[in-house]
Amino acid sequence: MCQQVAMNNTTTFDYLIIGSGAAGLFAANRLAEHGRVAIINKDVFSESNTWYAQGGIAGVTDTDDSIEEHISDTLRAGAGLCHEDIVHEIISRGGRIIRELAELGTPFDTEGEQLHLTREAAHSHRRIAHAKDATGKAVGEALLKPVIDNANITCFQRHMVVDVITARHLGRYVQGPDRCLGVYLLTPKGEVVTIAARHTILATGGAGKVYLYTSNPHVATGDGIAMAWRAGCPVMNLEFTQFHPTCLFSPGGSTELLTEALRGEGAYLTDAHGDRFMPGYDERAELAPRDIVARAVDHEMKKQGCDHMYLDARPLGKKKIETQFPNILKRLRQTGIDMCNEPVPIVPAAHYMCGGVQTDVAGRTPINGLHVIGEAACTGLHGANRLASNSLLECLVMAELCAESIKAQAEVPLPRLPEWDASGVEPETERVQIKQNWEEIRTTMSNYVGIVRSDERLRRARRRLDMIREEITSYYWQHPIGRDLIELRNLSLIAELIVRSAQKRKESRGLHYSTDYPNLLPNACDTILTPDPL
Ligand code: FAD
């Protein structure tokens, strides 16, 4: 049964999973056969990037399609930086994973006996299995049910992990690789408790909230990446933030996605005069890879001095819109827009982190017992630009392989862990600094580290972020911690790591475009940052 348990000061589990998106839920299901699992999320189940996914999950299920073609589309989108072995390992499992999700009860759209497959940009075939335009929710619910029903899994909602605990952090002498022993956890009552575990899996998702305009829900603050970095794990390719070209424009900031499947089914991008501009940028027009489409929208907005461009879905016809995209249609109607009859104003917004903690395909890190899976990890699958709908697949394959690798490892006894030390902490008198720093980070990142970058913009961003980080660090250790302060601390670190990664790349590749280095270097290299030793 999924239950809340009363925690004493140190509670022990075999496997601790942080995050209940696709990666965390799938791993929990696999590990529960072998030991006691805790799955923790800082909000409710429905708040994760997974639940918001619209388009679908990519995989080869059609006999006219082939794994080789899916691999070659992935490599082409990745602009020379994908790790081919990883691409092969993940993509070749796509068809089987989709079938398994269907068996678990995911209500994928069908045509007769077959799955209905939609198309997204840069895919050479229709190969996206989808549940109308709300695939993430459908997949999430199918994965959640067996978790809730499983007596070996304990769920903690609205509990936030503050940091992972490693042997080296505790000042224990460690020969060879360090070891993760558990986490500090902030409860809804504001207490920090200790949880010990033989294996800790960070499935904490991305960090879209580092930008002002994002398709991500508010949980996406890069906590797992920040925690892994503080524990000593290298990060890879963080400069590659994917901006989705079509998010609903709203003057106060945009968070609503308009799935790429709309363009896959025939919707056009236009300017305010109704003129299409994509054919002038790429022969694949609206179906060019996302980096190209997002840059083109950004360029047209700047050239024409407009706040937004338009997505015109009318070519699909009312019936197709109503049957395949009912949720988007409904939400837009609530804002007064009827996409059956009029074009929808859109802007690009931060959507997906191609970079993350450097891991292998099973989520291994240099720290024994610490694993990172899903969007928080960087395996090399996406290279410099993710192919649409490859990420849910990556989450599930990584979760499965992570569970297999953990099960194969011998059990090691856990030492006693110290309690959280809150001595010397003073109650705060005002909270304005937290709000100010949040806004400043997100504005700085949007203005200086967005779709188009330059050396000067990155330098300016770095100077401001350094100052903000210093303020946050001192504030953090002086005052009681709450969710917003923990997130702010993590977000400020992620922002700094993104800028440092962008500064290291002296070329324009995939999602990273710099006006100072507009060309591609002959050799494609990952950007790896390694934390200073503790
Ligand atoms: P998430 O699903 O984001 O889950 C993260 C979990 O970690 C959450 O439960 C959160 O509460 C928890 N968490 C984070 N920090 C802490 C902490 N400190 N303590 C406790 N819990 C914590 N991909 C596709 O393949 N196809 C699509 O169609 C698609 N559409 C998308 C549409 C939108 C609007 C968005 C935002 C993304 C979309 N993506 C899509 C990307 C895909 O959804 C994500 O990459 C994927 O779902 C990430 O899953 P995850 O399990 O790694 O993380």
Ligand code: SIN
């Ligand atoms: C979308 O539906 O456009 C998002 C797909 C993705 O991000 O993979």
